[in-house]
Amino acid sequence: MHEPLTVAEYKAIAAELQFPTNAFIDGAFRPANSGKTFTSTNPATGEVLAEIAACDATDVDAAVSKAKQAFDDGRWRLRSPNERKEVLLKLAKLLERNRHELAVMESLDSGKPVRECQTVDVPDTIHTLRWHAELIDKLYDNTAPVGANALTMIVREPIGVVGCVLPWNFPLLMLAWKIGPALAAGCSVIVKPAQETTLTTLRVAELAHEAGIPAGVFNVVTGGGKEVGEPIGLHMDVDMVAFTGSTPTGRRFLRYAADSNLKKIVLECGGKNPAVVLDDAEDLDLVAEQVVNGAFWNMGENCSATSRLIVHSKVKDELLKRIGAYMREWKTGDPLDPVNRIGALVSKAHFEKVKSFLDDAKTEKLSVAHGGETYNGIFIEPTVVDGVTPASRLFQEEIFGPVLSVTTFNSLAEAIALANDTNYGLTASVYTGSLRNAIKLSREIRAGVVTVNCFGEGDATTPFGGYKESGFGGRDKSVFAHDNYCELKTIWIDVSERSVDETIR
Ligand SMILES: NC(=O)C1=CN([C@@H]2O[C@H](COP(=O)(O)OP(=O)(O)OC[C@H]3O[C@@H](n4cnc5c(N)ncnc54)[C@H](O)[C@@H]3O)[C@@H](O)[C@H]2O)C=CC1
Numbered sequence: 001m002h003e004p005l006t007v008a009e010y011k012a013i014a015a016e017l018q019f020p021t022n023a024f025i026d027g028a029f030r031p032a033n034s035g036k037t038f039t040s041t042n043p044a045t046g047e048v049l050a051e052i053a054a055c056d057a058t059d060v061d062a063a064v065s066k067a068k069q070a071f072d073d074g075r076w077r078l079r080s081p082n083e084r085k086e087v088l089l090k091l092a093k094l095l096e097r098n099r100h101e102l103a104v105m106e107s108l109d110s111g112k113p114v115r116e117c118q119t120v121d122v123p124d125t126i127h128t129l130r131w132h133a134e135l136i137d138k139l140y141d142n143t144a145p146v147g148a149n150a151l152t153m154i155v156r157e158p159i160g161v162v163g164c165v166l167p168w169n170f171p172l173l174m175l176a177w178k179i180g181p182a183l184a185a186g187c188s189v190i191v192k193p194a195q196e197t198t199l200t201t202l203r204v205a206e207l208a209h210e211a212g213i214p215a216g217v218f219n220v221v222t223g224g225g226k227e228v229g230e231p232i233g234l235h236m237d238v239d240m241v242a243f244t245g246s247t248p249t250g251r252r253f254l255r256y257a258a259d260s261n262l263k264k265i266v267l268e269c270g271g272k273n274p275a276v277v278l279d280d281a282e283d284l285d286l287v288a289e290q291v292v293n294g295a296f297w298n299m300g301e302n303c304s305a306t307s308r309l310i311v312h313s314k315v316k317d318e319l320l321k322r323i324g325a326y327m328r329e330w331k332t333g334d335p336l337d338p339v340n341r342i343g344a345l346v347s348k349a350h351f352e353k354v355k356s357f358l359d360d361a362k363t364e365k366l367s368v369a370h371g372g373e374t375y376n377g378i379f380i381e382p383t384v385v386d387g388v389t390p391a392s393r394l395f396q397e398e399i400f401g402p403v404l405s406v407t408t409f410n411s412l413a414e415a416i417a418l419a420n421d422t423n424y425g426l427t428a429s430v431y432t433g434s435l436r437n438a439i440k441l442s443r444e445i446r447a448g449v450v451t452v453n454c455f456g457e458g459d460a461t462t463p464f465g466g467y468k469e470s471g472f473g474g475r476d477k478s479v480f481a482h483d484n485y486c487e488l489k490t491i492w493i494d495v496s497e498r499s500v501d502e503t504i505r
C-alpha cells in the first residue's frame with residue numbers, strides 16, 4: 001500500500017495540489033489577526049508554494065481560549081476512551097486515503113525525498129496515531145495498598161491545553177508523536193509547526209475536523225518562533241508544552257515555564273550520536289549498510305542521525321571502503337524522483353550551516369574519505385570526514401546534515417570515553433560480535449536509545465528521548481509518552497467505621 005509511485009505520477013499529483021494557507025482555530029481556517037503572511041517555498045527549486053498566515057500573540061490567545069473552552073466543557077475529554085479511539089482511527093483512515101497527497105506535500109515543503117515520505121513518514125505517522133488510539137481503551141488506573149479503612153485510587157487525567165512546538169525535519173511524524181498521545185488522553189492542542197514546513201500540519205488539522213475531532217480541540221497557529229512559539233511558552237492557560245527542536249530553543253521553554261505558570265515541559269532536542277564499531281564486529285558489510293543508513297537517511301536532518309563513527313583502528317580502513325560502496329546507492333537529486341535518497345536541505349540558511357562544517361574540515365586539513373560536493377546551493381552529497389578529533393567542531397556540534405565524522409580508538413575504555421565525550425545523549429549504536437561487549441557498551445553509553453548491530457529509533461512501543469542536553473521531562477512514543485499528557489490524581493475515600501475525630505490526624 002505504501003509502495004512508491006513513479007516520478008511522473010508524483011509530478012502529476014504535485015501539479016494538482018491545493019495548499020492550505022491559514023491558521024486553524026476552533027474548527028475553521030482563518031487568516032492571522034494582523035493579516036500578515038509569510039512565504040513558503042520548495043527548497044529544492046526555490047518555487048513559491050504558498051503565502052501562509054503569519055500569526056502573533058493575539059492569534060495564540062484566540063487559539064488558547066478556544067482550546068481551554070473545549071477542554072473545560074469536556075466536549076472531547078469527557079468522551080469515553082472508546083469514542084476517542086474511534087475518532088482517531090477515523091483520522092488515521094483519512095490520512096491513509098490521502099497518503100499520496102500528503103507524501104508529495106511533505107516532500108515539496110521540506111526537500112525530503114518523496115520516496116521516504118511515502119514509505120516512512122506517512123505510514124509511521126498513521127501507525128503512531130493508530131497505536132495511541134488503540135492504547136487508550138486498554139489502560140487501567142491503579143489503587144494503592146492502603147488497607148481496609150480506605151479506597152485509594154490513582155487515576156490519570158488529561159493535563160489540559162497542550163502546546164506542541166514542532167521541528168521541520170519530520171513535520172508529519174513529529175506531529176503524530178505529540179498529538180497521538182495528547183488527543184488520545186483527552187487534551188486540547190495548539191500546534192505550532194516550524195515555519196519551513198507548515199503545509200501538512202494544516203492539512204491534517206482539516207482531516208482531523210472531518211474525522212470528528214470537535215472544534216477547539218485541535219488548533220494550528222502558524223508563524224515564527226518568536227511570534228508564536230514564545231507566546232505559547234509564556235501563556236498562563238497552556239498547561240504543558242511538548243517540543244522537538246534544537247537544545248537552545250528547548251532551554252527557552254524551560255525559562256518560559258519558570259516565568260509564567262510552571263507549565264510542564266517535555267523536550268526532545270539535539271543529538272551527536274555515535275556508532276561504535278569494535279574490531280570483533282562480525283559482518284562489516286552489515287555495519288557499513290547500517291552506518292550509511294544512520295548517517296544519511298533524511299539527509300542527516302535527524303536528531304538520531306549517526307553523526308560520529310567511532311571505530312577500532314584495526315578495522316577502520318576496511319569499513320570505510322565498504323561504506324564507500326554502500327554510499328553509491330544513495331543518489332542525490334530531485335526529491336520528487338523516487339530513485340533519489342538524498343533530497344534538498346530544508347533551507348538556504350541550513351545549507352550554509354551544514355556547509356560550514358565542510359569548510360571547517362578543509363581548514364583543519366581533515367581527509368574527506370567520500371563525498372564532499374554541494375550543488376545549487378541547497379544539495380549536499382553524503383560526506384565522510386576521516387581523522388576527526390574530539391577537539392573539532394565536527395565531533396562536538398550537531399551538524400544535522402549528511403556529514404559523518406570518523407575517529408579511531410584502540411581499547412574498549414577509549415571507545416566508551418569517546419562515545420560519551422559530548423553534551424548530548426540521544427542515541428547510539430554499537431557493533432560487536434561479543435555479547436559481553438554489547439552489554440557493557442549498552443550500559444556505559446549515556447544515551448536514551450542504544451541499538452546493537454543495527455541502527456534505529458525503536459518502534460511505536462519503545463520510548464524515545466535523550467540523556468543530558470538531548471532531552472528533558474519525558475519521552476516520546478510508547479505508553480510512557482501517554483503519561484506525559486496526564487496528571488496523576490490521588491482520590492482517597494475513607495470507608496472506615498471510625499469517628500471523624502479518629503480519621504483526621
Ligand atoms: N531535535 C531535532 O529533531 C531538531 C533539531 N534541530 C537543530 O536545531 C538547529 C536549528 O534549527 P531550527 O529550526 O532553528 O530549530 P529550533 O529549535 O529553533 O526550532 C524548532 C521549533 O521551535 C520554534 N522556535 C524557534 N525559536 C523559538 C523561540 N524563541 N521561542 C519559541 N519557539 C521557538 C521554531 O519556530 C520551531 O517550530 C538545526 O540545525 C538542528 O541542529 C532542528 C530541528 C529539529
Ligand code: BAL
Binds near residue numbers: 244
Ligand atoms: N528522528 C525523529 C526525531 C527527530 O529527528 O526529531
